[in-house]
Amino acid sequence: MDYNQIFNKIRKELEKLPHKGKVADYIPELAKIDPDKLGVHLTTIDDQHYCFGDADEKFSIQSIAKVLSLAMAYKQEDEKLWKRVGVEPSGTPFNSLLQLEHDNGKPRNPMINSGALVVCDVLVSYLKNPKEEFLEFVRKVSGIPDLQYSEKIASSERSMSYINTALINLMKYFGNIHNDIEVVMDFYVNLCSIEMTCKELAHTFLFLANDGVNPYSKERIITASKTKRINAIMQLCGFYDQAGDFSFKIGLPGKSGVGGGIVAVHPGKYSIVVWSPRLNKQGNSSKGMEFLEMFTTETKYSIF
Amino acid sequence: MDYNQIFNKIRKELEKLPHKGKVADYIPELAKIDPDKLGVHLTTIDDQHYCFGDADEKFSIQSIAKVLSLAMAYKQEDEKLWKRVGVEPSGTPFNSLLQLEHDNGKPRNPMINSGALVVCDVLVSYLKNPKEEFLEFVRKVSGIPDLQYSEKIASSERSMSYINTALINLMKYFGNIHNDIEVVMDFYVNLCSIEMTCKELAHTFLFLANDGVNPYSKERIITASKTKRINAIMQLCGFYDQAGDFSFKIGLPGKSGVGGGIVAVHPGKYSIVVWSPRLNKQGNSSKGMEFLEMFTTETKYSIF
Amino acid sequence: MDYNQIFNKIRKELEKLPHKGKVADYIPELAKIDPDKLGVHLTTIDDQHYCFGDADEKFSIQSIAKVLSLAMAYKQEDEKLWKRVGVEPSGTPFNSLLQLEHDNGKPRNPMINSGALVVCDVLVSYLKNPKEEFLEFVRKVSGIPDLQYSEKIASSERSMSYINTALINLMKYFGNIHNDIEVVMDFYVNLCSIEMTCKELAHTFLFLANDGVNPYSKERIITASKTKRINAIMQLCGFYDQAGDFSFKIGLPGKSGVGGGIVAVHPGKYSIVVWSPRLNKQGNSSKGMEFLEMFTTETKYSIF
Amino acid sequence: MDYNQIFNKIRKELEKLPHKGKVADYIPELAKIDPDKLGVHLTTIDDQHYCFGDADEKFSIQSIAKVLSLAMAYKQEDEKLWKRVGVEPSGTPFNSLLQLEHDNGKPRNPMINSGALVVCDVLVSYLKNPKEEFLEFVRKVSGIPDLQYSEKIASSERSMSYINTALINLMKYFGNIHNDIEVVMDFYVNLCSIEMTCKELAHTFLFLANDGVNPYSKERIITASKTKRINAIMQLCGFYDQAGDFSFKIGLPGKSGVGGGIVAVHPGKYSIVVWSPRLNKQGNSSKGMEFLEMFTTETKYSIF
Missing domain, CATH: 3.40.710.10 (DD-peptidase/beta-lactamase superfamily)
Incomplete structure (x- = not known):
């Protein structure tokens, strides 16, 4: 699937939407971030990479x-x-x-x-x-x-x-x-406090899309059974009191951070990271949620 | 995959376990059910059928x-x-x-x-x-x-x-x-109050494993997108305050009823129904949960 | 104590205050009441009576x-x-x-x-x-x-x-x-649904100010010990989630109704009823609360 | 009223009752107290004193x-x-x-x-x-x-x-x-952490029974109006989730501490302190509650 084409399409649609939400301000260091940053990186388990925007800039994964x-x-x-x-x-x-x-x-x-x-x-x-x-x-x-x-x-x-x-x-x-x-x-x-780029974070979470094995190093991080269970926990609990909404609209296990990052995993396929610092009232990246919803709608991919 | 063989293995293991929980007694008519009934039926979207026990007996799907x-x-x-x-x-x-x-x-x-x-x-x-x-x-x-x-x-x-x-x-x-x-x-x-057999109920839910289309009649019941969303809701909410536990151990979208039935769906693959009337304290079939946990462990199948 | 003089003073002060709150509207029959009614009646256990306003008009005691x-x-x-x-x-x-x-x-x-x-x-x-x-x-x-x-x-x-x-x-x-x-x-x-005038209601509650005996008929309604306990319950629970506020500002056991009535009892002394239909957000008569606060401030009477 | 006679009567009844509850153990220093201590001191605003037991021993007023x-x-x-x-x-x-x-x-x-x-x-x-x-x-x-x-x-x-x-x-x-x-x-x-004897604590609280004036030093501690309001707060909130029970059974404003002390005030009359370290499950002195219930039943005194 040509993810780049999809990314471009979504990017244009996102540009039409107003900025919503605001940067986490309870941690002084996070409040300094440029609120309009936007980066995306998708890595497949067979080492294909798709990205755009500020995908190579470090942010706090929280x-x-x-x-x-x-x-x-x-x-x-x-x-x-x-x-x-x-x-x-x-x-x-x-x-x-x-x-x-x-x-x-x-x-x-x-x-x-x-x-x-x-x-x-x-x-x-x-x-x-x-x-x-x-x-x-x-x-x-x-x-x-x-x-x-x-x-x-x-x-x-x-x-x-x-x-x-x-x-x-x-x-x-x-x-x-x-x-x-x-x-x-x-x-x-x-x-x-750990900081990573979208690309690094997508790489980091790839073992959860690959039955527990890091596809680069071939090293087993955790058993396949525990991998499934961690994914299940992300699916049900990864977005606080918006977990249902995320599952409903996006349909992938994932986790958000108040630094504006969201990582989502499609078991057997890929991991994807979106970073956009403005948060909605549940504390999840506002534009990140929108991006992922459009993405799984376009690709028709979800675990369901 | 030879589901019959797996069913037989699980059946033997379940026979070793003590009966747990009790039949829903707040509805007089349900309280009359034989608590030791056990039926299972799995239907794939390509019309394969696997079953055992009381799979052809009607029960209240609640x-x-x-x-x-x-x-x-x-x-x-x-x-x-x-x-x-x-x-x-x-x-x-x-x-x-x-x-x-x-x-x-x-x-x-x-x-x-x-x-x-x-x-x-x-x-x-x-x-x-x-x-x-x-x-x-x-x-x-x-x-x-x-x-x-x-x-x-x-x-x-x-x-x-x-x-x-x-x-x-x-x-x-x-x-x-x-x-x-x-x-x-x-x-x-x-x-x-509707009553169905395990087989009938598995057939009924098959459209949710098949992007919204009933595989027998070829009729579209609902759009693919809505199908995914209904599955997501079942995944997060189908088992009351045991939804996390079900996702964690079984990893499929599903729904239970106090009549002792549980239906679970593997998108793109099959629907499966287990019926065993004794309920655990969360109101879900006790043996049904055990069966499905063993089943997804044996098959290594789950959406995660 | 010349309660009439005090009543007059409070009346003048109340007239300066804006109307606050609104009549209970969830019961159609109550919603028809003139919101600006105001009646007060105080009866002492030795049969003295002080009143003003709409004290002789029936209202729903609720x-x-x-x-x-x-x-x-x-x-x-x-x-x-x-x-x-x-x-x-x-x-x-x-x-x-x-x-x-x-x-x-x-x-x-x-x-x-x-x-x-x-x-x-x-x-x-x-x-x-x-x-x-x-x-x-x-x-x-x-x-x-x-x-x-x-x-x-x-x-x-x-x-x-x-x-x-x-x-x-x-x-x-x-x-x-x-x-x-x-x-x-x-x-x-x-x-x-019972309706009484301020005067009738003050009379009715007088036994709670008189150790359980109706001072007119001399009939014992309830024991002295139970009288004290009912008063204690009114003190702590008579005004829903505003009970503390009522005790704090007014210092008498009492009970309110959504018809706009409030009855308060000073054990050993009197019972007093205020009726004014506009309710505050806790469901108690807004002007009734103000009146009683001014009254116990003026008289310096409270059980504390 | 001969409080000594009443005290003796209650003391005999209390001796017949089993010890109930246990000493606060979450603060190591409090856990060391002899659980069977029992002291009572009543001071009237006209300087009469009645006491028995361990009334002159210091305890933590908490x-x-x-x-x-x-x-x-x-x-x-x-x-x-x-x-x-x-x-x-x-x-x-x-x-x-x-x-x-x-x-x-x-x-x-x-x-x-x-x-x-x-x-x-x-x-x-x-x-x-x-x-x-x-x-x-x-x-x-x-x-x-x-x-x-x-x-x-x-x-x-x-x-x-x-x-x-x-x-x-x-x-x-x-x-x-x-x-x-x-x-x-x-x-x-x-x-x-302050420690007092029953006698000292009764003295300390006497201003709340005397419209805000310490009856010994004649010094005004606080206004009469604020005194009433503090008493109202004690009445409604002084015993945590047992405040209703205390008002209901004892009918006086009061306050308890996990050191086993209870002080109660009868406005215009006296203050009384009971100390007994075993606490009930709400964290109030078990025997202290019993003593005060018997006391106000015997004296027929309460603010209601």
């Missing part, structure tokens, strides 16, 4: 990193991970405390902040040097040997993390955080 | 009918249907009033009772003889020309419908029910 | 009747009544279903609609002719021998009772309504 | 101090205080985050932890040396010139304050905490 920490923790913990965090959609915003209180400190799923904090706690428990080892894992998956955390973004985020501090304290109260709060929070803000 | 009323209403209303009902997972039990109150009478999705009642209200608004015309639609989709409502089950359900009466009154208060409550409720209990 | 049905049921059931309904403030609007669902069908207190419906159910269980016997009770307490239900208001209310129908069905589901829903609802809309 | 910080802040801020914190009962446990999230960070009332934290924030904003000046205020009200914070209890509490940390971070997120979280928390744990 919550998209939650999928990578989940993969690492799931690989290690197997199914006992689900004693600590659920796999159900939350039906509430990404930072809700309400559900946590109702469920005695067990987050509904690993894609919301509370669940990602528990996943970080799990990793802190079994890794000797959590930050280093996680970075090593992401380097391997992404094929970027010199990847670093962004200290600037991490500290910007740390200064504004009132809700996350509330969430982790509440879970600590319920006994679902085993390590020191400061250590887990530091790990969490670091993993959210 | 909430599974919500998918059929949705298809009929969606076809008629197009996207304006979503002004009246959402497409997000509810995160709450199937009969929860809490969410409705919070969202001013707009149900989270059409798979929970409140949403299905709104869909019925939509059909009552535009159909001249709602019950007759819906029955005619199901006859066409299922290929069963003499299909009837079960008056016995409908009246049994009507006598115990306190929660549904609460839901519909609450929505009427918020202005999201346009017709007379009695008329909508009567339509609703009738559509839930 | 939820104020909940205190009378509570008195009758509490007298009969003693403390076992509290197995069916609580004594805690609800923290939610008067017609909320949320709390009911959370507490398995046990209403938080008898002053909200759900609690009053349970009290009606209790009365229907032990009274032979509930409507007649309750009317007889109110005739005795009020000293109005020919008091009648208003059939016009009752049927007006019956036609719009979606929320109450939702509430009672939900409680029936949880087993906390023992009688036929239609019968209990009919009793409920009738007791809400 | 949340009872919230009334004193409220008095100090209310005196300073007047009615604008209520823009930051409400006066409605919460209908939820003392440490609930749910309500805060729903109300955008405005606590329902100043008697729950979140509300008390906001009151502390208010005091930190306008006091130069918050801890010293508050201590000075309590010394004045209590007549104990050398009163100190208990550093041991404060640091014990600080080590276990996960929920309070969650609450204050959530409010900071919503902009309802103006000062540094650490500073406000330090102030809060200190004021909760």
Whole structure:
């Protein structure tokens, strides 16, 4: 399929639409981004590449990193991970405390902040040097040997993390955080600080479109069965309280971040990344959602 | 793939497991069912059939009918249907009033009772003889020309419908029910009363595995795009507050009913129906869930 | 204390204030009331009377009747009544279903609609002719021998009772309504339909200011201990989610109705009724609240 | 009235009852208390004293101090205080985050932890040396010139304050905490650490029974009007989700603390303190509640 032609068509349609939403402003460092950036990169599992716009510019992947920490923790913990965090959609915003209180400190799923904090706690428990080892894992998956955390973004985020501090304290109260709060929070803000280009991020997520194997290095990152399950979690929980809307309109498993990135995966085919910093009120990239809806409409591709 | 062989293997494993859960007892007529019934039927879009057990015995499809009323209403209303009902997972039990109150009478999705009642209200608004015309639609989709409502089950359900009466009154208060409550409720209990065999139900749902076209009659039931969207809704909302678990373990769009039936669809491949009346605490067939988990594990098939 | 002088002073101040709020419009018969009516009547336990405005005009007492049905049921059931309904403030609007669902069908207190419906159910269980016997009770307490239900208001209310129908069905589901829903609802809309003047209503509630004894007939309506407890319930729950505000600003036990009436009781001293049909957003008489705040500020009287 | 005789009678009845509940164990220092302590002290506004048991032993007053910080802040801020914190009962446990999230960070009332934290924030904003000046205020009200914070209890509490940390971070997120979280928390744990005997605490609260004037020093602590309003808040909110029960059974404004103390005030008459460390599931002294219920039943005294 000639994705370039489709990209061009969508690009023209998008240019006619007004800009909607606004850049995440609660993290000072993110608020500085040019809101009109737009980049797209699609990589197939047989190494074809299609892209346009600002596809080679680094942006903060933010919550998209939650999928990578989940993969690492799931690989290690197997199914006992689900004693600590659920796999159900939350039906509430990404930072809700309400559900946590109702469920005695067990987050509904690993894609919301509370669940990602528990996943970080799990990793802190079994890794000797959590930050280093996680970075090593992401380097391997992404094929970027010199990847670093962004200290600037991490500290910007740390200064504004009132809700996350509330969430982790509440879970600590319920006994679902085993390590020191400061250590887990530091790990969490670091993993959210990773920066990648659209191209790099598409590469990074390709193993989820390829039954768990990185198609370049041929290395198995995680089993095929766990790959399917991570995709299922993205499908149901990857877009907070807009997960249904994303599935409905786009029909692919995916994950968004407040940096404006969205990654989506078509198992057996490709991974695609869109980056556009203006967010809708659910905290997902506004233009990113529009692009992907047009894309799956044009290609008639979806997992359904 | 030799599904018969896989069925036999799973059957033996299931026989080793203890019976779990209990038959829905809130509807007197359902409480009379033999709890140990077990039937399975798989139909591929190219007309292959695999089955075992009580696959040719009629059972009450109950909430599974919500998918059929949705298809009929969606076809008629197009996207304006979503002004009246959402497409997000509810995160709450199937009969929860809490969410409705919070969202001013707009149900989270059409798979929970409140949403299905709104869909019925939509059909009552535009159909001249709602019950007759819906029955005619199901006859066409299922290929069963003499299909009837079960008056016995409908009246049994009507006598115990306190929660549904609460839901519909609450929505009427918020202005999201346009017709007379009695008329909508009567339509609703009738559509839930339909009885089919596993084989008939698998046939009925095959259009959702075939881009909206009934593979036997070659008739288009609904557009390909709407088919994908109905599948997406089933994936995210078809199992109430166990939707995540079903996606996670089984990885197919599907829908359950308190009669003990579960239908699942693999787009482009097949539809499969399992029937076993004992329900788990979320109201889904306990053995049906186990069967499908083993089945997709064995076949390695899932949409993810 | 010269209440007439105080009344005059407040009256002048009230005239300077803009009209706020609007007449209850969900019951057609109530929507017809002149919104600018204002009546006040204060009766002391030693038979002094102070009034002004439309104090001798009948109005629909609505939820104020909940205190009378509570008195009758509490007298009969003693403390076992509290197995069916609580004594805690609800923290939610008067017609909320949320709390009911959370507490398995046990209403938080008898002053909200759900609690009053349970009290009606209790009365229907032990009274032979509930409507007649309750009317007889109110005739005795009020000293109005020919008091009648208003059939016009009752049927007006019956036609719009979606929320109450939702509430009672939900409680029936949880087993906390023992009688036929239609019968209990009919009793409920009738007791809400009673009409009294400010003077009559002040007289009616005087037993709660006099340790349970009607000071005119010298008849004991209820024990002193139960009188205190009913007053405590009015204090904490009589104004829905504005109960704190009422206690804070006015400092007397009381109860409001959507007909625009408010009754307040100063134990050992008097009962006072204000009637003004415009309601604030919590469903309490807007001017009635202002009047009583000014009144207890002027008199420096409150139970605190 | 011969309170000593009544005390003796109640004491004998209490001895027949089994011990119920358990000592607060989430603060290590409180968990060490002898659970069977029982002390009572009643002081009338005309300087009569009645007591028994461990009335002269110091205990941690904990949340009872919230009334004193409220008095100090209310005196300073007047009615604008209520823009930051409400006066409605919460209908939820003392440490609930749910309500805060729903109300955008405005606590329902100043008697729950979140509300008390906001009151502390208010005091930190306008006091130069918050801890010293508050201590000075309590010394004045209590007549104990050398009163100190208990550093041991404060640091014990600080080590276990996960929920309070969650609450204050959530409010900071919503902009309802103006000062540094650490500073406000330090102030809060200190004021909760104050220790008094039953006698001292009864003395301290006597101004609330005496229209705002300390009857010993004749000093006005706060206006009569504000005194009534603080009493109203205690009545509706002083016992968390057992406030209705306390009003219903005991009928006096009061406040409890997890140290096992309860203070109640009869305006115009007396203040009374009971101390017994075993708590019921709502976090109020189990025997303290029983004692006060028997006491107001025997004396027939209540504000209702």
